[in-house]
Amino acid sequence: MGFYEASDYDTNWAILNAVLAAGSQEALDVMPLIQTVTYNMYGASGWTKLNSDDDRDIISYDIWGVDYVAVDDPRFVRYGVFDGTSLKVSWDTSL
Structure with a gap:
């Protein structure tokens, strides 16, 4: 999911x-x-805690970018994750 x-x-x-x-x-x-x-x-x-604007108070985000498999073949790749609880970024080192 x-x-x-x-x-x-x-x-x-x-x-x-x-x-x-x-x-x-x-x-x-x-x-x-x-x-x-x-x-x-x-x-x-x-x-799922919400802030005063009813937005998520603590959230984690995927960090995406474009990787070119070939000059004419761009693909979206997940480069890492921002963890809203620890306020740290974990980079995907398998790329």
Whole structure:
């Protein structure tokens, strides 16, 4: 599972848990609980805690670039990962 799929999976679980906690499907009942639900949830993409703008507070990113196998054959390659928890980059040394 890639990062985007993991984030989608976690988003759905966070909404489901907020709906269950609210006992309602109404947005006005569910939305106030999202911060608490995501703070207490560690999902497929990591800790789902949100910041004050409702964006992920701690997140890891893949670092991608273009590698030319041949002059006319560019390919996207993952060069490393930024870990938002440790604030460190791990470079893929197998390239």
